[in-house]
Amino acid sequence: MKDYNIRDIAKLANVGVSTVSRVINDHPDVKKETRDKILSIIDEYNYIPNNSARNLKLLNGNHIGVLVRGSFNPFFSQIVELIEKKINANNYSMILHYNINDLSDDSESIIEQVKEKRLGGVIYLGGNFNNDSMVHLKSLNIPLVLASSIIETDSDTSFFSSVRIDNVQSAYHAVDYLCQIGHKNIALLSPGMYDVKNGLLRRRGYEKALNDHGITIDEKYIIDGTYTFNSGFEMAKTLIESNPEITAIFATSDIMAVGAAKYLLSSGKEIPEDISIIGFDGLEYSQFFHPALSTVKQPIEAIAFESVKLLFDLLENPENKTQQITLKTELLVRDSVIKIKEHSYD
Amino acid sequence: MKDYNIRDIAKLANVGVSTVSRVINDHPDVKKETRDKILSIIDEYNYIPNNSARNLKLLNGNHIGVLVRGSFNPFFSQIVELIEKKINANNYSMILHYNINDLSDDSESIIEQVKEKRLGGVIYLGGNFNNDSMVHLKSLNIPLVLASSIIETDSDTSFFSSVRIDNVQSAYHAVDYLCQIGHKNIALLSPGMYDVKNGLLRRRGYEKALNDHGITIDEKYIIDGTYTFNSGFEMAKTLIESNPEITAIFATSDIMAVGAAKYLLSSGKEIPEDISIIGFDGLEYSQFFHPALSTVKQPIEAIAFESVKLLFDLLENPENKTQQITLKTELLVRDSVIKIKEHSYD
DNA sequence: ATCGTTACCGGAAACGATACCATTAGGAGG
DNA sequence: CCTCCTAATGGTATCGTTTCCGGTAACGAT
Numbered sequence: 136m137k138d139y140n141i142r143d144i145a146k147l148a149n150v151g152v153s154t155v156s157r158v159i160n161d162h163p164d165v166k167k168e169t170r171d172k173i174l175s176i177i178d179e180y181n182y183i184p185n186n187s188a189r190n191l192k193l194l195n196g197n198h199i200g201v202l203v204r205g206s207f208n209p210f211f212s213q214i215v216e217l218i219e220k221k222i223n224a225n226n227y228s229m230i231l232h233y234n235i236n237d238l239s240d241d242s243e244s245i246i247e248q249v250k251e252k253r254l255g256g257v258i259y260l261g262g263n264f265n266n267d268s269m270v271h272l273k274s275l276n277i278p279l280v281l282a283s284s285i286i287e288t289d290s291d292t293s294f295f296s297s298v299r300i301d302n303v304q305s306a307y308h309a310v311d312y313l314c315q316i317g318h319k320n321i322a323l324l325s326p327g328m329y330d331v332k333n334g335l336l337r338r339r340g341y342e343k344a345l346n347d348h349g350i351t352i353d354e355k356y357i358i359d360g361t362y363t364f365n366s367g368f369e370m371a372k373t374l375i376e377s378n379p380e381i382t383a384i385f386a387t388s389d390i391m392a393v394g395a396a397k398y399l400l401s402s403g404k405e406i407p408e409d410i411s412i413i414g415f416d417g418l419e420y421s422q423f424f425h426p427a428l429s430t431v432k433q434p435i436e437a438i439a440f441e442s443v444k445l446l447f448d449l450l451e452n453p454e455n456k457t458q459q460i461t462l463k464t465e466l467l468v469r470d471s472v473i474k475i476k477e478h479s480y481d
Numbered sequence: 482m483k484d485y486n487i488r489d490i491a492k493l494a495n496v497g498v499s500t501v502s503r504v505i506n507d508h509p510d511v512k513k514e515t516r517d518k519i520l521s522i523i524d525e526y527n528y529i530p531n532n533s534a535r536n537l538k539l540l541n542g543n544h545i546g547v548l549v550r551g552s553f554n555p556f557f558s559q560i561v562e563l564i565e566k567k568i569n570a571n572n573y574s575m576i577l578h579y580n581i582n583d584l585s586d587d588s589e590s591i592i593e594q595v596k597e598k599r600l601g602g603v604i605y606l607g608g609n610f611n612n613d614s615m616v617h618l619k620s621l622n623i624p625l626v627l628a629s630s631i632i633e634t635d636s637d638t639s640f641f642s643s644v645r646i647d648n649v650q651s652a653y654h655a656v657d658y659l660c661q662i663g664h665k666n667i668a669l670l671s672p673g674m675y676d677v678k679n680g681l682l683r684r685r686g687y688e689k690a691l692n693d694h695g696i697t698i699d700e701k702y703i704i705d706g707t708y709t710f711n712s713g714f715e716m717a718k719t720l721i722e723s724n725p726e727i728t729a730i731f732a733t734s735d736i737m738a739v740g741a742a743k744y745l746l747s748s749g750k751e752i753p754e755d756i757s758i759i760g761f762d763g764l765e766y767s768q769f770f771h772p773a774l775s776t777v778k779q780p781i782e783a784i785a786f787e788s789v790k791l792l793f794d795l796l797e798n799p800e801n802k803t804q805q806i807t808l809k810t811e812l813l814v815r816d817s818v819i820k821i822k823e824h825s826y827d
Numbered sequence: 828a829t830c831g832t833t834a835c836c837g838g839a840a841a842c843g844a845t846a847c848c849a850t851t852a853g854g855a856g857g
Numbered sequence: 858c859c860t861c862c863t864a865a866t867g868g869t870a871t872c873g874t875t876t877c878c879g880g881t882a883a884c885g886a887t
Contacts (some may be wrong), residue, residue: 166864191533216553216836229578231577233562364766473516538874
């Protein structure tokens with residue numbers, strides 16, 4: 136029950152190995168008759184080409200790496216699942232690596248992974264990149280797409296393909312809405328050191344919205360944490376205990392929002408009557424929370440879909456131009472927000 | 482900026498390629514002096530051995546496949562993340578494939594994946610296996626561990642290593658508890674055709690508990706769906722609309738439970754005052770729902786940890802015995818259940 | 828001096844697939 | 858009949874490792 140190799144198949148079919156190779160790779164220069172015969176032998180003996188040999192010869196692997204900056208966030212899990220589906224449809228395999236680089240520079244860890252695993256391409260989810268990173272990475276000479284990543288560079292952003300959203304605008308949208316319906320004491324739940332750049336942009340949107348509505352920014356309404364349920368819970372607790380006048384919370388991720396909402400509800404507050412809350416990401420989960428959470432929905436399917444598409448554009452034709460795509464988010468207003476009551480006119 | 486190969490390194494270090502190879506693979510037969518010299522050259526020139534060539538020669542890959550039966554369930558995502566961490570720690574790479582076989586037999590799809598991707602080992606999450614599958618799979622001759630899978634065979638279960646829970650007992654535990662606190666009209670939210678075996682066992686636990694408490698099983702309290710939020714929502718709706726006397730729901734997964742709870746709350750019912758609810762899996766999520774969901778907690782970390790451990794036991798020494806591990810679940814009683822009021826004694 | 832042993836080391840044949848380069852056969856065109 | 862072209866095919870070097878099979882040097886024992 137040994138495995139057959141291409142030479143065995145060639146012998147069995149009475150042809151040369153080159154011909155078998157051509158059949159396997161769909162080269163046109165094979166007579167239909169010969170092709171059919173070889174195909175039937177391949178089928179009969181259950182021959183499967185050896186990928187290692189193939190990759191050795193071709194000098195590039197057919198694994199594409201999906202490297203994820205964070206971990207334990209359903210937002211990433213969902214994207215990853217969708218990406219996997221598409222990668223497999225293209226006859227590549229996905230090598231998944233969560234929680235890349237807790238310490239080092241993003242570009243470092245990517246380079247390491249690519250070399251070590253001989254990846255044919257990489258999708259990087261959720262990191263931060265500056266000019267140096269980009270140049271460093273460029274030396275890899277490998278198809279790379281940056282998805283949901285923050286790219287901080289004034290110069291050439293066209294080194295790599297990228298798929299992202301407008302974080303400032305998206306956050307602005309949510310906070311602007313809160314202001315419009317009368318909220319003035321609006322808190323911000325922000326990721327702290329963990330993923331600074333990302334949170335920073337959303338914070339800028341928050342500040343801009345307040346500014347535009349003539350509300351002065353109060354540092355004590357802004358609190359840092361991490362992208363976890365627990366952190367959301369704790370942040371809300373700290374915030375509300377010392378600032379009971381807060382009427383709305385904008386959380387920069389849904390899991391934070393859920394954590395915060397949980398604190399509010401379990402401390403006897405009502406949502407949205409006492410406090411309105413808006414999350415970020417648009418996890419399926421958020422609509423099954425009770426009350427249904429308002430959120431800024433990221434186009435998760437599109438992020439996954441476009442990332443893979445851009446990657447294969449580069450993979451199939453390395454001469455292709457890189458592309459930068461910015462996708463639209465959508466503010467979903469659900470049951471967790473309410474127009475503020477004007478006490479004076481009661 | 483070409484990549485160096487082992488011959489380049491050998492030349493640079495003035496040694497033979499075999500010696501370099503020995504250094505790379507930690508063979509003892511190299512003088513410390515020589516080893517250090519080679520090591521420094523390797524470091525200086527940033528040499529990384531080519532995995533394809535290595536695997537070609539060794540005839541076995543250093544990728545281990547993690548194949549997941551279902552998809553879009555945080556239960557699996559969490560296990561996968563933990564597994565990945567451990568696999569990487571062992572210097573292997575994880576190739577992840579969700580949603581294996583929507584149609585075909587589990588063993589078929591595993592075999593296909595293994596051959597095509599030259600996997601060195603496989604962890605299969607959440608499938609169903611019968612005797613035929615097992616025999617079929619055995620021919621692969623590859624380390625394989627079945628995690629959270631249902632193995633239906635009276636004969637030899639020792640073909641493969643496995644990590645599982647006692648589904649019957651776990652479900653029994655939850656339903657028994659509901660009975661103990663006075664519930665009689667207890668509904669079951671079960672996965673339908675999707676993953677029959679798994680749901681079947683939990684159903685058996687449900688039935689056994691009712692039996693032990695002298696409650697006759699009523700088919701109209703048992704409803705089939707899928708492991709999704711939405712399905713949970715719909716099942717609860719159907720169930721409650723036509724059987725308003727139900728006082729408790731046992732859902733065979735947390736996401737079903739959340740969906741069901743959402744229906745109840747949004748239709749004006751109160752949890753647990755009107756209806757008690759218990760889920761299954763123990764997702765972090767469940768405790769941040771409001772009210773905090775009671776659930777049967779699966780030992781997620783242990784499942785991941787043990788799976789990888791058993792796999793590497795087999796990988797490192799193929800002569801090792803396979804092991805079958807059954808892990809304990811834990812009933813977490815939180816805010817979603819309440820002792821039933823006896824109307825007669827009010 | 829000769830031998831045996833040990834500790835290191837190198838050469839070269841695989842591993843399985845690809846692709847360049849030849850080669851053949853047959854037909855078209857002169 | 859010869860040349861040229863094209864379609865189809867085969868031979869073989871090559872990709873970068875590992876490992877078997879020796880080989881050499883050093884050294885103590887005889």
